[in-house]
Amino acid sequence: MTTEGRSAGEAGALIKAAYEAHRARIKASLVLEYRCPQRGCLLLHVWLSPAGLMYYNPAPRLLAAGLLEDADPSGLPLECDHMRIYIARDVLGMVLEKVHPGTPVRHVIW
Ligand SMILES: [Zn+2]
Numbered sequence: 001m002t003t004e005g006r007s008a009g010e011a012g013a014l015i016k017a018a019y020e021a022h023r024a025r026i027k028a029s030l031v032l033e034y035r036c037p038q039r040g041c042l043l044l045h046v047w048l049s050p051a052g053l054m055y056y057n058p059a060p061r062l063l064a065a066g067l068l069e070d071a072d073p074s075g076l077p078l079e080c081d082h083m084r085i086y087i088a089r090d091v092l093g094m095v096l097e098k099v100h101p102g103t104p105v106r107h108v109i110w
Pocket of ligand 1: 036038081
């Protein structure tokens with residue numbers, strides 16, 4: 001492992017810790033949730049924060065969180081031990097047009 005890989009891992013741990021710490025508040029303003037069909041692993045959370053739409057992507061090799069508008073413009077990988085797909089930003093945008101904070105749309109990918 002390079003130093004770069006290790007610091008990415010440490011950043012991932014911080015992201016995860018911050019997400020866990022704010023989970024109750026995130027849940028209350030959740031707008032979108034993707035889970036895997038096999039074990040229900042969390043693939044993506046999107047919620048409304050005062051700063052705008054935020055996302056949390058727990059994909060093991062990527063583990064990322066932040067403002068959705070700052071995320072990779074091409075899309076986001078949804079990934080767990082059981083599956084791996086890619087959701088394009090325009091698809092995500094279409095889904096997000098129909099959601100309301102606090103009554104999240106839950107998607108199970110199949
Ligand atoms: Zn899974």
